[in-house]
Amino acid sequence: MTLDHRGGDGRPFRVLDIPELTVPSGAHIGLRGPSGSGKTSLLHLIAGLIVPSAGKVSWGETEVSSLSPSSRDRWRLSTLGFVFQDFHLIPELDILANITLPTTFSSWRVGPAEREHAEIVAARMGLADLRRRTGTLSRGEQQRVAIARAVCRRPAMILADEPTASLDAAHADEVGALLVDAANEAGATLICATHDAALLARLRRRLDIKAATPIMEQAA
Amino acid sequence: MNPFAMVLADLRALRWTAAAIVALVALAVAVGVAIGAQERALRQSSAAAADDFSLLIGAPGSQTQLLMSTVYLQLDAIPLMEGSVLQSLARDERVAAFAPIAFGDVTRGYPIIGTTAAFATRWGRVAPSEGRLFAREGEALIGADVDYRLGESITPSHGVAGQTHKPGEEAEDEAGHRHAGHDHTIVGRLPPLGSPWDRAILVPIESVWEVHGLGNGHAQGIESIGPPFDGVPVPGVPAIVVKPRSVAGAYALRSQYRQGGTMAFFPAEVLVGIYRSLGDARGVLVFASTLNATLVLASILLLLIAVTGLRRRRYAVLRAMGAPRLYVLLVIWIGMALLMALGCITGLLLGGAAAGVLSGLIEAQTGLRLAISLDKPEFLQIGLLFVIGTVLSLLPAVASFASPIASGLRD
Numbered sequence: 001m002t003l004d005h006r007g008g009d010g011r012p013f014r015v016l017d018i019p020e021l022t023v024p025s026g027a028h029i030g031l032r033g034p035s036g037s038g039k040t041s042l043l044h045l046i047a048g049l050i051v052p053s054a055g056k057v058s059w060g061e062t063e064v065s066s067l068s069p070s071s072r073d074r075w076r077l078s079t080l081g082f083v084f085q086d087f088h089l090i091p092e093l094d095i096l097a098n099i100t101l102p103t104t105f106s107s108w109r110v111g112p113a114e115r116e117h118a119e120i121v122a123a124r125m126g127l128a129d130l131r132r133r134t135g136t137l138s139r140g141e142q143q144r145v146a147i148a149r150a151v152c153r154r155p156a157m158i159l160a161d162e163p164t165a166s167l168d169a170a171h172a173d174e175v176g177a178l179l180v181d182a183a184n185e186a187g188a189t190l191i192c193a194t195h196d197a198a199l200l201a202r203l204r205r206r207l208d209i210k211a212a213t214p215i216m217e218q219a220a
Numbered sequence: 221m222n223p224f225a226m227v228l229a230d231l232r233a234l235r236w237t238a239a240a241i242v243a244l245v246a247l248a249v250a251v252g253v254a255i256g257a258q259e260r261a262l263r264q265s266s267a268a269a270a271d272d273f274s275l276l277i278g279a280p281g282s283q284t285q286l287l288m289s290t291v292y293l294q295l296d297a298i299p300l301m302e303g304s305v306l307q308s309l310a311r312d313e314r315v316a317a318f319a320p321i322a323f324g325d326v327t328r329g330y331p332i333i334g335t336t337a338a339f340a341t342r343w344g345r346v347a348p349s350e351g352r353l354f355a356r357e358g359e360a361l362i363g364a365d366v367d368y369r370l371g372e373s374i375t376p377s378h379g380v381a382g383q384t385h386k387p388g389e390e391a392e393d394e395a396g397h398r399h400a401g402h403d404h405t406i407v408g409r410l411p412p413l414g415s416p417w418d419r420a421i422l423v424p425i426e427s428v429w430e431v432h433g434l435g436n437g438h439a440q441g442i443e444s445i446g447p448p449f450d451g452v453p454v455p456g457v458p459a460i461v462v463k464p465r466s467v468a469g470a471y472a473l474r475s476q477y478r479q480g481g482t483m484a485f486f487p488a489e490v491l492v493g494i495y496r497s498l499g500d501a502r503g504v505l506v507f508a509s510t511l512n513a514t515l516v517l518a519s520i521l522l523l524l525i526a527v528t529g530l531r532r533r534r535y536a537v538l539r540a541m542g543a544p545r546l547y548v549l550l551v552i553w554i555g556m557a558l559l560m561a562l563g564c565i566t567g568l569l570l571g572g573a574a575a576g577v578l579s580g581l582i583e584a585q586t587g588l589r590l591a592i593s594l595d596k597p598e599f600l601q602i603g604l605l606f607v608i609g610t611v612l613s614l615l616p617a618v619a620s621f622a623s624p625i626a627s628g629l630r631d
Contacts, residue, residue: 041626049540049626070544077542084629088537092232097225104222105543149541 001055003041015041016209018055023189025156028180030200031193033209039193042209043159046191047080048072059157077105081150081188083179085162087142089149091135095127098134099149121148125178140171144178151182158183160192164199173198223550226538230531230555237527241520242563248516249567249605252509253598254574259502260597261579261590263495266292269415269588270487272342275462275470277305277477277484286483287490290321290459292586293331293416295379298323301482303437303454309462310448314469317343318447320457322428325376326394329387330366332376332404332421334428336446340410343463351408354424356445357436360404361422364412365587373403374421376431387419387587402431416587429455513605521612524556528616535617536628545621549614556613557606564602568594 003016016038023029031039044050045057048064057065064075089098099118100110110118122130125144134145143163150158163179164172176199183190192203200206231238270291278286279301288294309318319339325332337353338344340361351370354361362368365387378397404423412418424445426436434455438444462484464470470486477484528535535548572592579590620628 044626044629047540049629050624073539073542073544076540077544080542082540084537084540088533090226090229090534092229093225101225102541102543104225105538105541105547106221108222 001045001052001057003038003045003050004053016045016052018042021207023191026187026189027205028183028190028203029192030203030206031191031209032195032200032206037209039209040161043161043191043193046157047082047159048076077102079156081153081155081158083143083146083150083158083160083163085165087139087146089134089142089145092133094131094133095122095137095145095148096130098145099130099152101149102153118148118152121152121182124148124182138171139167140175143167143171143175147175147179147182151186151188154186155188157189157191158186160190160194162194162196163192164194164196172196176202221544221547221550223547223554226547226551227554227558230551231558234527234555237523238559241523241559242566244516244520245560245563245605245609246566246570248509248513249564249602250570250574251512252601253568253571253594254578255502255505255509256598256601257571257575257592257594258578258590259498259505260595261575261592262582262588263498265414265588265590266494267488267491269413269417270491272339272345273461273487275464275473275484275486277301277309277460277462277482278458279481280483283483283485283490284494286459287485287487289323290461291415291487292588293323293333293420294586295323295331298458300456300458301460303449303451303456305460305477305482306437306447306449306454306457309460312473314465314473315462316465317463319461320425320449321459321461322425322457324379324458325399325428325431326379327374327376327421328367328390328394330362330368330419330421331379332360332374332423332428333417334423334425336425338446339461340422342413346411346413348408349411351406353408354422354445355407357424357427357430357443358404359407359424361408361410362406363410363418363420363422365418366409366421368406368421370406370409372406374406375399375403376423399431402427412589414589414591418589419587425457513601517605517609517612520609524613525616528552528613528620532620532628535620536625539625540629548617552617553610553614556610560606560609564606568598568602571598 001016001018002014004012005015031042033039041050045052048057048067051065056063059075059079062075064072067075090101093101096118099122100114103110103114119130125148127141127144127148134142137145160179164176167175176196179192180190180202190203192199194200273291276286276290279299281299285296286298289296289298306320309315317338319336320334322334323331340353341347348361360374368374376399377394378399404427426438426445429435429437435451436443437449437451437454439450462473464473474484474486538548572594575592579592583589
């Protein structure tokens with residue numbers, strides 16, 4: 001599988017060139033590599049947010065990279081939880097509404113069972129008073145809400161992009177532990193791009209990604 | 221799918237921008253509605269005021285001036301025509317009814333109009349709401365808005381051409397022109413007609429003639445009022461209203477009385493001319509209000525493109541979490557639709573209120589009652605604004621679907 005990008009000077013760059021990568025179900029994988037090496041691009045490829053220039057991405061029997069955009073949306077909703085470096089919460093909504101937001105993508109109401117489950121997950125993340133708007137929370141709390149949002153629907157796979165990079169050391173350790181515990185409890189595959197040595201140490205496998213390589217331009 | 225949580229979040233995030241959008245839409249709608257409703261009301265009310273005046277006959281001169289004087293009581297010095305016209309109309313088979321209209325005198329700023337009892341009731345269409353019709357000289361019937369009581373007595377003063385009278389207020393020089401010894405007693409009041417005649421004081425035409433020393437228009441010794449006017453000679457009058465028996469008769473009368481020292485016309489034909497120039501003014505207003513609506517839409521669109529640009533990442537995050545495109549579109553559309561709807565409703569109320577204030581001013585000035593109503597054109601205009609505005613608001617989102625979700629996350 002390869003992914004090419006055009007750089008600022010118009011020259012194509014091969015961001016990723018991965019002959020083959022198979023991730024066993026339930027594995028915890030830490031992605032590391034220098035900035036710009038394509039960690040985020042790999043996560044986006046796996047999530048189907050971009051499609052590879054060549055090759056394919058499959059989830060079990062499903063070839064995600066060749067699904068139609070709307071089937072890919074459905075697959076993503078039913079399979080994935082995504083944790084971003086900058087949390088990407090909806091600051092105008094309260095904690096509970098943020099955690100249950102993905103449910104409203106597919107159903108009209110958040111049922112009492114789902115609400116209760118969301119409250120349990122939030123409690124496990126150490127979040128109290130779920131009526132607070134997330135815009136008012138500390139960064140550590142915001143990332144815990146983001147993790148709760150990602151794991152609440154018991155996804156088969158959790159993707160995390162530098163989940164601890166914007167937190168101070170104490171919060172980073174706490175959040176890292178919560179993320180790995182949550183993945184364990186859900187039995188989910190966890191793929192986590194990070195520079196954080198403490199977080200990498202918690203993950204059972206580690207994958208190094210090399211820096212991007214320029215492609216020889218072909219004569220037109 | 222339930223986009224309302226995100227709609228709420230978006231509206232909370234917009235806050236002042238949302239208020240600005242509502243205010244802009246409200247302003248655009250208000251201007252459009254006020255202009256449209258006002259212009260239509262003016263047209264309908266002025267046409268309705270002329271309803272009982274099928275055919276007007278007067279001395280040759282300006283048709284518009286005669287129309288404004290008789291129908292809208294914007295009194296002016298009008299030349300008199302021979303009173304013998306009244307006699308020939310009385311003999312004419314094509315005439316169902318006719319009434320002389322004489323004006324010129326005022327009291328406390330109210331015009332005093334001499335006519336017949338039949339025309340005072342608008343050919344029997346209305347009856348006095350209080351008291352009775354005038355039955356002899358020296359009696360007067362007042363319009364609904366005239367501030368006199370029944371039984372009170374009035375003394376007419378000779379009006380001066382070009383002078384403006386404020387109804388209900390005695391002008392300084394009224395006292396100097398009083399017709400001494402010609403008092404009238406008020407015996408009745410008419411119901412509201414919605415026309416300037418609500419401010420008039422109606423007296424028998426004979427009284428007006430007598431006040432000016434022209435006799436009473438009847439044969440010697442006859443003191444009754446109303447037709448036939450068989451005096452020798454019959455005094456002149458500025459205007460005669462004719463109710464023809466048939467349409468063909470109306471046209472024949474019109475052409476007959478266009479010769480021999482008189483002019484005759486249908487008020488409608490003069491109004492059409494006035495409306496045409498009104499229509500030109502309206503065209504300018506409509507153009508201005510369309511321009512106004514376009515500018516409002518453009519500024520809303522720019523606001524939204526800016527906002528959606530800022531939100532590109534937010535919507536990309538929703539997509540990354542599995543939200544379908546339809547969800548994102550619904551969030552944007554419902555949010556915009558709510559703001560536009562609020563703006564349209566506010567604008568309707570504002571526009572209606574503005575038109576109401578404007579008609580109040582016009583009524584105070586002219587006595588013409590304007591009934592403001594909202595009709596198809598206004599709703600069509602608002603509907604169009606709503607549809608175009610909400611559809612345009614989707615464009616930035618639709619455009620963003622062309623590029624992969626990941627590019628929205630990176631911004």
